[in-house]
Amino acid sequence: MFKVYYKYSACIKICTDDITILCDPWFGDNAYEGTWTQFPKPSDIKKYIGSFDYIFISHIHPDHYCYETIYKLLDNSEDKKILIADWESEPNYLKRKLQADGFEKYIIETNYKVFNNTQINIIPNKTDSQSDVDSAILVTSKISNLSVLNINDCIYNSLHFSKINKLIERNNYKVSLFCLGYTGAGPYPQTYYSPYLEKDILIQKANRKKDDFFKRYIKAINEIKSLNRLPFAGKYYLKGDFSKLNQYRGVADALEVKKIDNGAIIIDDGGDAYFDLEENICSRERKDFYEFSKNENNENNEINYTWRKLINFNPNKNLLKRLLLQSLKRAHLKSECLEDMYYSIYPYDDVNELEKIWKCLKPQDNYKPILTFNCNKNKNFFDLNEDPSIHSHLFIESKALFSVLTGLTHWNNYEIGSVFQVRRVPDIYNCSMQRYLNFLSVI
Numbered sequence: 001m002f003k004v005y006y007k008y009s010a011c012i013k014i015c016t017d018d019i020t021i022l023c024d025p026w027f028g029d030n031a032y033e034g035t036w037t038q039f040p041k042p043s044d045i046k047k048y049i050g051s052f053d054y055i056f057i058s059h060i061h062p063d064h065y066c067y068e069t070i071y072k073l074l075d076n077s078e079d080k081k082i083l084i085a086d087w088e089s090e091p092n093y094l095k096r097k098l099q100a101d102g103f104e105k106y107i108i109e110t111n112y113k114v115f116n117n118t119q120i121n122i123i124p125n126k127t128d129s130q131s132d133v134d135s136a137i138l139v140t141s142k143i144s145n146l147s148v149l150n151i152n153d154c155i156y157n158s159l160h161f162s163k164i165n166k167l168i169e170r171n172n173y174k175v176s177l178f179c180l181g182y183t184g185a186g187p188y189p190q191t192y193y194s195p196y197l198e199k200d201i202l203i204q205k206a207n208r209k210k211d212d213f214f215k216r217y218i219k220a221i222n223e224i225k226s227l228n229r230l231p232f233a234g235k236y237y238l239k240g241d242f243s244k245l246n247q248y249r250g251v252a253d254a255l256e257v258k259k260i261d262n263g264a265i266i267i268d269d270g271g272d273a274y275f276d277l278e279e280n281i282c283s284r285e286r287k288d289f290y291e292f293s294k295n296e297n298n299e300n301n302e303i304n305y306t307w308r309k310l311i312n313f314n315p316n317k318n319l320l321k322r323l324l325l326q327s328l329k330r331a332h333l334k335s336e337c338l339e340d341m342y343y344s345i346y347p348y349d350d351v352n353e354l355e356k357i358w359k360c361l362k363p364q365d366n367y368k369p370i371l372t373f374n375c376n377k378n379k380n381f382f383d384l385n386e387d388p389s390i391h392s393h394l395f396i397e398s399k400a401l402f403s404v405l406t407g408l409t410h411w412n413n414y415e416i417g418s419v420f421q422v423r424r425v426p427d428i429y430n431c432s433m434q435r436y437l438n439f440l441s442v443i
Helices: 045-049 067-074 093-100 158-170 199-223 240-248 254-259 306-310 317-334 353-358 398-405 411-416 431-438
Strands: 002-008 011-016 020-023 054-056 081-084 107-109 112-115 118-124 135-141 146-150 174-181 228-232 274-276 341-348 371-374 390-397 421-425
Touching (some): 002 146, 002 174, 002 228, 011 135, 020 135, 045 067, 081 093, 093 107, 118 158, 135 158, 158 199, 174 199, 199 240, 306 398, 317 341, 317 431, 341 353, 341 431, 353 390, 390 398, 411 431
Parallel strands (some): 020 054, 054 081, 081 107
Antiparallel strands (some): 002 274, 118 135, 341 371, 390 421
16 A cells, blocks of 8 residues: 545645655644634544554644644654654754654654655755755655655755655655645735735736746656656635735645646545555545635634734833844844845734735835844944845734744744735845844844
8 A cells, every 4th residue: 555645735644554654734723823724624633634653744834843733643642753854963943843842752853764665765955044944755665666755845956856866766766746835825925015005916926926836846846757746735824814915825726736737636625535656546636726715704713823812911112122132133143144135123013003004005104113224244233324235124013023032933934924014125035134034033
Protein backbone atom coordinates (compact mmCIF):
# COMPACT_ATOMS: atom_id res chain seq x y z
CA MET A 1 0.00 0.00 0.00
CA PHE A 2 1.15 3.52 -0.81
CA LYS A 3 -1.56 6.18 -0.61
CA VAL A 4 -1.80 9.90 0.03
CA TYR A 5 -5.03 11.18 1.63
CA TYR A 6 -5.92 14.85 1.31
CA LYS A 7 -7.28 16.30 4.54
CA TYR A 8 -7.21 20.11 4.40
CA SER A 9 -4.97 22.89 3.07
CA ALA A 10 -1.39 21.57 3.60
CA CYS A 11 -2.55 18.56 5.64
CA ILE A 12 -2.11 15.21 3.90
CA LYS A 13 -1.73 11.70 5.29
CA ILE A 14 0.89 9.45 3.72
CA CYS A 15 0.18 5.75 4.23
CA THR A 16 2.51 2.84 3.47
CA ASP A 17 2.53 -0.78 4.68
CA ASP A 18 5.06 0.28 7.33
CA ILE A 19 3.93 3.66 8.62
CA THR A 20 1.33 6.43 8.43
CA ILE A 21 2.60 10.02 8.49
CA LEU A 22 0.27 12.95 9.05
CA CYS A 23 1.71 16.14 7.55
CA ASP A 24 1.03 19.66 8.86
CA PRO A 25 -2.42 19.25 10.47
CA TRP A 26 -4.12 22.62 11.02
CA PHE A 27 -7.64 22.54 12.47
CA GLY A 28 -7.40 25.06 15.33
CA ASP A 29 -8.87 28.53 15.73
CA ASN A 30 -5.74 30.56 16.48
CA ALA A 31 -3.71 30.48 13.26
CA TYR A 32 -1.99 33.77 12.58
CA GLU A 33 -3.11 35.19 15.91
CA GLY A 34 -6.73 34.15 15.31
CA THR A 35 -7.19 35.85 11.93
CA TRP A 36 -7.55 32.66 9.82
CA THR A 37 -10.43 30.21 9.65
CA GLN A 38 -11.15 26.97 7.75
CA PHE A 39 -14.10 26.15 5.54
CA PRO A 40 -15.78 23.89 6.29
CA LYS A 41 -14.52 23.15 9.80
CA PRO A 42 -14.65 19.43 10.78
CA SER A 43 -16.60 18.82 13.97
CA ASP A 44 -14.56 15.84 15.19
CA ILE A 45 -10.85 16.26 14.36
CA LYS A 46 -9.75 12.84 15.62
CA LYS A 47 -12.38 11.04 13.57
CA TYR A 48 -11.64 13.19 10.53
CA ILE A 49 -7.89 12.51 10.71
CA GLY A 50 -8.14 8.81 11.58
CA SER A 51 -5.20 6.72 12.73
CA PHE A 52 -1.55 7.71 12.24
CA ASP A 53 1.90 6.91 13.65
CA TYR A 54 3.90 10.10 13.15
CA ILE A 55 3.19 13.77 12.63
CA PHE A 56 5.55 15.58 10.28
CA ILE A 57 5.70 19.35 10.75
CA SER A 58 7.42 21.21 7.92
CA HIS A 59 7.83 24.59 9.60
CA ILE A 60 6.69 26.91 12.33
CA HIS A 61 3.93 28.84 10.52
CA PRO A 62 0.64 28.22 12.36
CA ASP A 63 -1.25 26.71 9.42
CA HIS A 64 1.45 24.01 9.50
CA TYR A 65 2.30 23.82 13.18
CA CYS A 66 -0.99 24.14 15.06
CA TYR A 67 -0.61 23.66 18.80
CA GLU A 68 -4.34 23.12 19.34
CA THR A 69 -4.52 20.34 16.76
CA ILE A 70 -1.32 18.59 17.86
CA TYR A 71 -2.45 18.66 21.49
CA LYS A 72 -5.78 17.03 20.63
CA LEU A 73 -4.26 14.41 18.34
CA LEU A 74 -1.44 13.35 20.67
CA ASP A 75 -3.63 13.30 23.78
CA ASN A 76 -0.67 12.23 25.96
CA SER A 77 -0.12 9.20 23.75
CA GLU A 78 3.34 7.66 24.27
CA ASP A 79 3.52 5.86 20.91
CA LYS A 80 3.07 8.95 18.69
CA LYS A 81 6.05 11.06 17.63
CA ILE A 82 6.68 14.36 15.81
CA LEU A 83 9.17 14.40 12.94
CA ILE A 84 10.96 17.69 12.21
CA ALA A 85 13.96 18.72 10.13
CA ASP A 86 17.45 18.85 11.62
CA TRP A 87 18.88 22.31 10.86
CA GLU A 88 22.25 21.27 12.28
CA SER A 89 24.23 24.42 13.21
CA GLU A 90 21.45 26.80 12.13
CA PRO A 91 18.58 27.95 14.39
CA ASN A 92 15.70 25.48 14.61
CA TYR A 93 12.79 27.77 15.45
CA LEU A 94 10.26 24.96 15.21
CA LYS A 95 12.11 22.80 17.73
CA ARG A 96 12.28 25.69 20.19
CA LYS A 97 8.57 26.33 19.79
CA LEU A 98 7.66 22.66 20.25
CA GLN A 99 9.79 22.49 23.39
CA ALA A 100 8.22 25.67 24.77
CA ASP A 101 4.75 24.22 24.09
CA GLY A 102 5.50 21.06 26.06
CA PHE A 103 6.04 18.60 23.19
CA GLU A 104 9.75 17.93 23.78
CA LYS A 105 9.32 14.22 24.55
CA TYR A 106 7.61 13.66 21.18
CA ILE A 107 10.28 15.30 18.99
CA ILE A 108 12.40 13.32 16.55
CA GLU A 109 14.82 15.76 14.92
CA THR A 110 16.28 14.02 11.88
CA ASN A 111 16.68 14.31 8.10
CA TYR A 112 16.72 10.55 7.50
CA LYS A 113 14.58 7.73 8.86
CA VAL A 114 13.78 4.18 7.70
CA PHE A 115 10.79 2.07 8.67
CA ASN A 116 11.26 -1.38 7.12
CA ASN A 117 10.66 -0.73 3.40
CA THR A 118 9.71 2.93 3.79
CA GLN A 119 12.46 5.54 3.61
CA ILE A 120 12.02 9.14 4.74
CA ASN A 121 14.23 12.06 3.73
CA ILE A 122 13.66 15.55 5.14
CA ILE A 123 15.36 18.40 3.29
CA PRO A 124 15.59 21.83 5.01
CA ASN A 125 15.27 24.79 2.65
CA LYS A 126 18.43 26.78 3.43
CA THR A 127 18.74 30.20 1.78
CA ASP A 128 21.39 31.67 4.14
CA SER A 129 18.78 33.88 5.77
CA GLN A 130 18.15 34.07 9.52
CA SER A 131 14.47 33.73 8.63
CA ASP A 132 14.84 30.23 7.11
CA VAL A 133 12.22 27.87 8.56
CA ASP A 134 10.77 25.57 5.89
CA SER A 135 11.53 21.99 4.88
CA ALA A 136 10.45 19.33 2.39
CA ILE A 137 9.80 15.63 2.94
CA LEU A 138 10.37 12.74 0.52
CA VAL A 139 8.74 9.42 1.38
CA THR A 140 9.81 6.43 -0.72
CA SER A 141 8.99 2.75 -1.03
CA LYS A 142 12.26 0.79 -1.23
CA ILE A 143 10.37 -1.99 -3.05
CA SER A 144 8.89 0.04 -5.92
CA ASN A 145 11.17 3.12 -5.66
CA LEU A 146 8.01 5.23 -5.96
CA SER A 147 8.03 8.46 -3.96
CA VAL A 148 5.77 11.24 -2.76
CA LEU A 149 7.53 14.59 -2.51
CA ASN A 150 5.96 17.27 -0.32
CA ILE A 151 7.68 20.68 -0.42
CA ASN A 152 4.94 22.47 1.53
CA ASP A 153 5.53 26.24 1.44
CA CYS A 154 9.19 26.07 0.39
CA ILE A 155 10.05 29.18 -1.60
CA TYR A 156 11.94 28.34 -4.78
CA ASN A 157 15.63 27.98 -4.09
CA SER A 158 17.91 26.49 -6.78
CA LEU A 159 20.21 24.87 -4.20
CA HIS A 160 17.26 23.27 -2.42
CA PHE A 161 15.77 21.93 -5.64
CA SER A 162 19.19 20.70 -6.75
CA LYS A 163 19.62 18.82 -3.48
CA ILE A 164 16.22 17.18 -3.91
CA ASN A 165 16.97 16.21 -7.52
CA LYS A 166 20.36 14.75 -6.61
CA LEU A 167 18.72 12.67 -3.91
CA ILE A 168 16.11 11.41 -6.38
CA GLU A 169 18.62 10.67 -9.14
CA ARG A 170 21.22 9.06 -6.86
CA ASN A 171 18.68 6.58 -5.54
CA ASN A 172 16.77 6.13 -8.81
CA TYR A 173 13.51 7.21 -7.20
CA LYS A 174 10.42 7.94 -9.28
CA VAL A 175 8.27 10.75 -7.91
CA SER A 176 4.71 9.59 -8.43
CA LEU A 177 3.11 12.53 -6.61
CA PHE A 178 4.65 15.98 -6.17
CA CYS A 179 2.79 18.04 -3.53
CA LEU A 180 3.46 21.76 -3.82
CA GLY A 181 1.98 25.18 -3.36
CA TYR A 182 0.20 26.91 -6.22
CA THR A 183 -0.97 30.10 -4.53
CA GLY A 184 0.14 32.47 -1.80
CA ALA A 185 -1.28 33.78 1.44
CA GLY A 186 0.68 36.84 2.48
CA PRO A 187 -0.48 40.43 3.02
CA TYR A 188 -0.20 41.64 -0.56
CA PRO A 189 -2.09 43.25 -2.21
CA GLN A 190 -5.06 43.37 0.19
CA THR A 191 -3.33 45.34 2.97
CA TYR A 192 -1.52 47.79 0.68
CA TYR A 193 -4.46 49.51 -1.01
CA SER A 194 -7.86 50.82 -0.04
CA PRO A 195 -10.67 48.25 -0.49
CA TYR A 196 -13.05 51.18 -0.96
CA LEU A 197 -11.13 53.62 -3.17
CA GLU A 198 -8.78 51.32 -5.09
CA LYS A 199 -10.81 48.22 -5.90
CA ASP A 200 -9.69 48.11 -9.53
CA ILE A 201 -6.03 48.24 -8.52
CA LEU A 202 -6.58 45.52 -5.91
CA ILE A 203 -8.28 43.21 -8.41
CA GLN A 204 -5.56 43.81 -10.99
CA LYS A 205 -2.77 43.11 -8.51
CA ALA A 206 -4.59 40.12 -7.03
CA ASN A 207 -4.82 38.57 -10.51
CA ARG A 208 -1.15 39.34 -11.14
CA LYS A 209 -0.29 37.65 -7.84
CA LYS A 210 -2.15 34.53 -8.91
CA ASP A 211 -0.32 34.51 -12.23
CA ASP A 212 3.05 34.94 -10.49
CA PHE A 213 2.39 31.92 -8.29
CA PHE A 214 1.31 29.89 -11.30
CA LYS A 215 4.65 30.74 -12.92
CA ARG A 216 6.47 29.56 -9.79
CA TYR A 217 4.44 26.37 -9.88
CA ILE A 218 5.40 25.73 -13.51
CA LYS A 219 9.05 26.45 -12.77
CA ALA A 220 8.99 23.97 -9.88
CA ILE A 221 7.38 21.11 -11.82
CA ASN A 222 9.76 21.70 -14.75
CA GLU A 223 12.77 21.36 -12.45
CA ILE A 224 11.55 18.39 -10.40
CA LYS A 225 10.03 15.76 -12.67
CA SER A 226 7.03 13.79 -11.47
CA LEU A 227 4.20 11.66 -12.83
CA ASN A 228 1.46 13.65 -11.05
CA ARG A 229 1.09 16.83 -9.01
CA LEU A 230 -1.04 17.75 -6.01
CA PRO A 231 -1.45 21.55 -5.85
CA PHE A 232 -2.36 22.23 -2.23
CA ALA A 233 -1.98 24.50 0.86
CA GLY A 234 -3.14 28.09 1.32
CA LYS A 235 -6.82 27.22 1.78
CA TYR A 236 -8.08 29.76 4.32
CA TYR A 237 -10.32 32.76 4.90
CA LEU A 238 -9.70 35.89 6.91
CA LYS A 239 -12.28 36.34 9.64
CA GLY A 240 -13.71 39.20 11.65
CA ASP A 241 -12.54 42.74 10.93
CA PHE A 242 -10.31 41.66 8.07
CA SER A 243 -12.86 39.56 6.18
CA LYS A 244 -13.58 42.50 3.87
CA LEU A 245 -10.16 41.83 2.33
CA ASN A 246 -10.87 38.20 1.35
CA GLN A 247 -11.82 38.92 -2.24
CA TYR A 248 -8.56 40.83 -2.84
CA ARG A 249 -6.07 38.25 -1.50
CA GLY A 250 -5.12 36.86 -4.91
CA VAL A 251 -5.65 33.29 -3.71
CA ALA A 252 -6.48 30.89 -6.53
CA ASP A 253 -8.71 27.83 -6.45
CA ALA A 254 -6.63 24.68 -6.97
CA LEU A 255 -8.89 23.77 -9.91
CA GLU A 256 -7.42 26.72 -11.82
CA VAL A 257 -4.12 24.81 -11.95
CA LYS A 258 -5.76 22.33 -14.34
CA LYS A 259 -5.50 25.00 -17.04
CA ILE A 260 -1.70 25.01 -16.84
CA ASP A 261 -0.95 21.45 -15.74
CA ASN A 262 -2.75 18.41 -17.13
CA GLY A 263 -1.00 16.24 -14.56
CA ALA A 264 -2.52 18.08 -11.60
CA ILE A 265 -4.66 15.96 -9.28
CA ILE A 266 -7.25 17.86 -7.23
CA ILE A 267 -8.10 15.35 -4.51
CA ASP A 268 -11.64 15.92 -3.23
CA ASP A 269 -12.56 17.28 0.19
CA GLY A 270 -14.00 15.20 3.00
CA GLY A 271 -10.82 13.60 4.29
CA ASP A 272 -11.46 10.17 2.76
CA ALA A 273 -10.32 10.79 -0.84
CA TYR A 274 -6.81 9.63 -1.77
CA PHE A 275 -4.25 9.15 -4.51
CA ASP A 276 -2.87 5.61 -4.89
CA LEU A 277 0.79 5.77 -5.96
CA GLU A 278 1.01 2.09 -6.85
CA GLU A 279 -2.11 2.10 -9.01
CA ASN A 280 -1.53 5.70 -10.18
CA ILE A 281 -5.19 6.61 -9.68
CA CYS A 282 -7.18 9.08 -7.59
CA SER A 283 -10.17 7.72 -5.70
CA ARG A 284 -12.15 10.94 -6.16
CA GLU A 285 -11.31 14.35 -7.58
CA ARG A 286 -13.03 17.65 -6.84
CA LYS A 287 -14.83 18.92 -9.94
CA ASP A 288 -16.54 22.12 -8.81
CA PHE A 289 -14.98 25.47 -7.95
CA TYR A 290 -15.57 26.82 -4.47
CA GLU A 291 -18.33 29.43 -4.29
CA PHE A 292 -16.54 32.33 -2.65
CA SER A 293 -19.69 34.27 -1.85
CA LYS A 294 -20.76 31.59 0.61
CA ASN A 295 -17.59 31.98 2.63
CA GLU A 296 -16.55 35.61 2.39
CA ASN A 297 -18.96 37.22 4.84
CA ASN A 298 -17.17 36.41 8.06
CA GLU A 299 -17.66 39.71 9.88
CA ASN A 300 -20.00 38.05 12.35
CA ASN A 301 -17.63 35.20 13.18
CA GLU A 302 -16.46 35.17 16.78
CA ILE A 303 -13.35 37.35 16.87
CA ASN A 304 -10.68 35.77 19.03
CA TYR A 305 -7.67 37.73 17.90
CA THR A 306 -4.78 36.90 20.20
CA TRP A 307 -3.80 40.46 21.03
CA ARG A 308 -7.34 41.37 22.11
CA LYS A 309 -7.56 38.30 24.36
CA LEU A 310 -4.19 39.01 25.96
CA ILE A 311 -4.28 42.80 26.33
CA ASN A 312 -7.12 44.44 28.30
CA PHE A 313 -5.91 48.04 28.10
CA ASN A 314 -4.93 50.53 25.40
CA PRO A 315 -1.17 51.13 25.74
CA ASN A 316 -0.34 54.81 25.42
CA LYS A 317 1.89 56.11 22.67
CA ASN A 318 4.79 56.92 24.99
CA LEU A 319 4.94 53.31 26.17
CA LEU A 320 4.76 52.02 22.60
CA LYS A 321 7.51 54.40 21.53
CA ARG A 322 9.78 53.21 24.35
CA LEU A 323 9.17 49.59 23.38
CA LEU A 324 9.92 50.42 19.76
CA LEU A 325 13.21 52.05 20.71
CA GLN A 326 14.32 48.95 22.62
CA SER A 327 13.11 46.68 19.82
CA LEU A 328 15.08 48.61 17.21
CA LYS A 329 18.34 47.86 19.01
CA ARG A 330 17.70 44.15 18.54
CA ALA A 331 16.26 44.29 15.02
CA HIS A 332 19.09 46.42 13.67
CA LEU A 333 21.67 43.80 14.67
CA LYS A 334 19.75 41.29 12.52
CA SER A 335 19.13 43.64 9.61
CA GLU A 336 19.85 42.46 6.06
CA CYS A 337 19.02 45.86 4.48
CA LEU A 338 21.81 47.51 2.53
CA GLU A 339 19.87 50.59 1.43
CA ASP A 340 17.95 53.37 3.17
CA MET A 341 14.48 51.98 3.80
CA TYR A 342 12.10 53.63 6.23
CA TYR A 343 9.21 52.41 8.34
CA SER A 344 6.80 54.85 9.93
CA ILE A 345 4.56 53.34 12.62
CA TYR A 346 1.00 54.63 13.21
CA PRO A 347 -0.85 52.92 16.12
CA TYR A 348 -4.57 53.46 16.77
CA ASP A 349 -6.75 52.55 19.79
CA ASP A 350 -10.28 52.39 18.42
CA VAL A 351 -10.85 49.27 16.28
CA ASN A 352 -13.28 51.30 14.17
CA GLU A 353 -10.36 53.47 13.07
CA LEU A 354 -9.49 50.74 10.57
CA GLU A 355 -12.51 51.67 8.47
CA LYS A 356 -11.35 55.30 8.39
CA ILE A 357 -7.88 54.23 7.28
CA TRP A 358 -9.36 52.08 4.52
CA LYS A 359 -11.36 55.05 3.31
CA CYS A 360 -8.26 57.24 2.90
CA LEU A 361 -6.30 57.16 -0.32
CA LYS A 362 -3.15 58.26 1.53
CA PRO A 363 -3.81 57.82 5.26
CA GLN A 364 -0.23 58.84 6.05
CA ASP A 365 -1.26 62.39 5.14
CA ASN A 366 -3.94 62.35 7.85
CA TYR A 367 -2.10 60.66 10.71
CA LYS A 368 1.12 61.31 12.59
CA PRO A 369 3.57 58.44 13.19
CA ILE A 370 4.95 57.78 16.66
CA LEU A 371 8.28 56.79 15.12
CA THR A 372 10.10 56.65 11.78
CA PHE A 373 13.29 54.60 11.44
CA ASN A 374 15.83 53.48 8.87
CA CYS A 375 16.41 49.73 8.30
CA ASN A 376 19.82 50.19 6.63
CA LYS A 377 22.22 47.99 8.63
CA ASN A 378 25.15 50.29 7.83
CA LYS A 379 23.49 53.36 9.34
CA ASN A 380 21.94 54.40 12.61
CA PHE A 381 18.22 53.64 12.64
CA PHE A 382 17.54 57.34 13.23
CA ASP A 383 19.66 58.44 10.26
CA LEU A 384 16.84 59.89 8.15
CA ASN A 385 18.79 62.42 6.12
CA GLU A 386 18.61 60.66 2.76
CA ASP A 387 15.55 59.99 0.64
CA PRO A 388 14.74 56.32 1.19
CA SER A 389 14.45 53.86 -1.68
CA ILE A 390 11.26 52.63 0.04
CA HIS A 391 9.12 54.24 2.73
CA SER A 392 6.46 51.98 4.30
CA HIS A 393 3.73 53.58 6.40
CA LEU A 394 2.41 50.94 8.81
CA PHE A 395 -0.98 51.30 10.54
CA ILE A 396 -1.69 48.94 13.42
CA GLU A 397 -4.02 48.56 16.41
CA SER A 398 -2.17 49.69 19.55
CA LYS A 399 -2.94 46.44 21.43
CA ALA A 400 -1.54 44.48 18.51
CA LEU A 401 1.62 46.62 18.46
CA PHE A 402 2.15 46.24 22.21
CA SER A 403 1.64 42.48 21.92
CA VAL A 404 4.13 42.01 19.08
CA LEU A 405 6.81 44.28 20.57
CA THR A 406 6.70 42.35 23.85
CA GLY A 407 6.94 38.97 22.09
CA LEU A 408 3.41 37.78 22.85
CA THR A 409 2.68 37.64 19.12
CA HIS A 410 4.84 37.72 16.00
CA TRP A 411 5.19 40.12 13.07
CA ASN A 412 5.18 37.34 10.49
CA ASN A 413 1.84 36.09 11.80
CA TYR A 414 0.50 39.63 11.56
CA GLU A 415 1.63 39.95 7.96
CA ILE A 416 0.04 36.70 6.84
CA GLY A 417 -3.05 37.47 8.90
CA SER A 418 -3.46 40.91 7.27
CA VAL A 419 -3.37 42.54 10.73
CA PHE A 420 -1.68 45.80 9.79
CA GLN A 421 -2.20 48.09 6.83
CA VAL A 422 0.72 49.40 4.78
CA ARG A 423 1.03 52.22 2.30
CA ARG A 424 4.39 51.71 0.59
CA VAL A 425 6.06 54.48 -1.42
CA PRO A 426 6.97 53.39 -4.01
CA ASP A 427 5.15 50.06 -4.04
CA ILE A 428 8.27 47.90 -4.38
CA TYR A 429 8.79 44.64 -2.48
CA ASN A 430 12.08 44.12 -0.69
CA CYS A 431 12.46 40.88 1.28
CA SER A 432 15.20 42.22 3.57
CA MET A 433 12.91 45.06 4.64
CA GLN A 434 10.09 42.61 5.35
CA ARG A 435 12.43 40.39 7.37
CA TYR A 436 13.51 43.35 9.50
CA LEU A 437 10.14 43.26 11.21
CA ASN A 438 10.63 39.62 12.24
CA PHE A 439 13.13 40.76 14.87
CA LEU A 440 11.39 43.98 15.92
CA SER A 441 10.59 43.05 19.52
CA VAL A 442 12.23 43.43 22.91
CA ILE A 443 12.84 39.66 23.19
